Amino acid sequence: MKFSSKLLEIMSTQKKRMNTEQKRNYLKWTDEQSKIVLEGVKHNMDPTNIKRALKDSNLFTGIFPTLEQINNKIAKVRKLLVKTKITMTANLRTAIENITEEPDNENEPFIVDYKITDDEGQAKVSFHCTWSTKKMKRRINSELAQGDATYRLNWQGFPVLVSGTSSTTGKFFPWAVTLTSKENTAVWSSVFSWAKSVLGGVAPRKVLGDAARDLTKASREVSLTYLLLVWQILYFTTVLETHID
Numbered sequence: 001m002k003f004s005s006k007l008l009e010i011m012s013t014q015k016k017r018m019n020t021e022q023k024r025n026y027l028k029w030t031d032e033q034s035k036i037v038l039e040g041v042k043h044n045m046d047p048t049n050i051k052r053a054l055k056d057s058n059l060f061t062g063i064f065p066t067l068e069q070i071n072n073k074i075a076k077v078r079k080l081l082v083k084t085k086i087t088m089t090a091n092l093r094t095a096i097e098n099i100t101e102e103p104d105n106e107n108e109p110f111i112v113d114y115k116i117t118d119d120e121g122q123a124k125v126s127f128h129c130t131w132s133t134k135k136m137k138r139r140i141n142s143e144l145a146q147g148d149a150t151y152r153l154n155w156q157g158f159p160v161l162v163s164g165t166s167s168t169t170g171k172f173f174p175w176a177v178t179l180t181s182k183e184n185t186a187v188w189s190s191v192f193s194w195a196k197s198v199l200g201g202v203a204p205r206k207v208l209g210d211a212a213r214d215l216t217k218a219s220r221e222v223s224l225t226y227l228l229l230v231w232q233i234l235y236f237t238t239v240l241e242t243h244i245d
Contacts, residue, residue, distance in 0.1 A: 027069055033059050034077070037070070041077050044107060050074065089118040089125055096129055106134035112176065113194040128180035128187045130194065139165055139175040140195050145204040146172070147191070147215055149183045159183040163191055166208070188218030196222055 029037075036057055040050035051070050054060065065073070093116055100111045114129035147163045154160070158181055164174035175195070180187045196203045207219045 027063070027065050029073060030059065033057070034073070037073050038077050041074055041081065047071050047074060089116050089127060092116060092127060092129075102134065109133050112137075113178075113190055115190065126181045128178055128190065130176050130178040130191055132176045136175045137198055139173045140198050140204075141165060142199055142202050142204055144206045144208060145192065145195060146208040147188060148210060149212070149215075154179075161187065161191065163195065183212075183214060185214045185217045185221065188215050189221045192218055192222040 033054065036053050036059070037050055040053055045053070047067060047070055051067060054070070055064070096111050096114050096116075099109075100114075102110055109131045110133070112130050112132045114127070116125075116127040118125045118127075144165050145163065146165055147161060149159045149161050151157065151159055158179055161178035161180060161183065162174055163176040163178070164172055166172050176191060178187065178191055192203070192207075203222055207215075209215045209219075
């Protein structure tokens with residue numbers, strides 16, 4: 001009898017755990033709960049702070065969502081905020097033209113440079129668009145510019161170019177992100193020319209990159225003094241200049 005009672009107790013506990021897990025997996029968000037996540041996304045809050053806001057709201061009387069569920073909800077909300085599904089260059093042009101004006105919010109991104117080539121009879125359609133923010137623009141300086149391209153960040157396989165600068169301690173600070181149909185000299189030249197215009201026509205003295213042909217050629221076209229080929233050179237150059245000065 002004692003054995004049977006113990007077994008029934010264990011089975012009851014396991015059943016409660018299973019019910020709890022099922023409820024957690026099939027969490028249904030209320031409008032009020034969803035609104036808190038929406039406001040968090042609009043204000044660029046990270047998942048941890050959104051989780052804290054949800055706890056402070058006291059809207060969850062039962063099971064509280066896991067961080068994974070909150071991340072899934074954030075992803076869903078972000079998709080809903082994308083009003084335009086871009087499938088053609090005409091849509092892309094419209095979407096870009098709506099965000100070319102510099103906003104008051106220093107952290108709100110906007111398009112600073114773009115070009116779309118989709119004329120009738122054109123053999124290949126090409127485009128590039130560069131984002132920045134007020135805060136990121138302030139990082140552009142006349143001493144050093146850096147650039148690199150990365151792939152596999154989107155399903156379409158379009159290259160993403162990251163431009164920025166580094167401190168003497170090795171910390172990288174981006175000042176622009178570019179989405180392009182193809183990485184080439186023209187795109188890098190356009191990005192560096194924009195940075196040069198921000199500096200009032202003064203080009204950065206040094207460019208740090210990976211010696212890619214397009215990046216190297218673009219640096220020359222925009223009259224950038226010289227190209228540093230290895231990341232470590234930045235450190236040694238800084239040390240030498242410090243001692244010389």
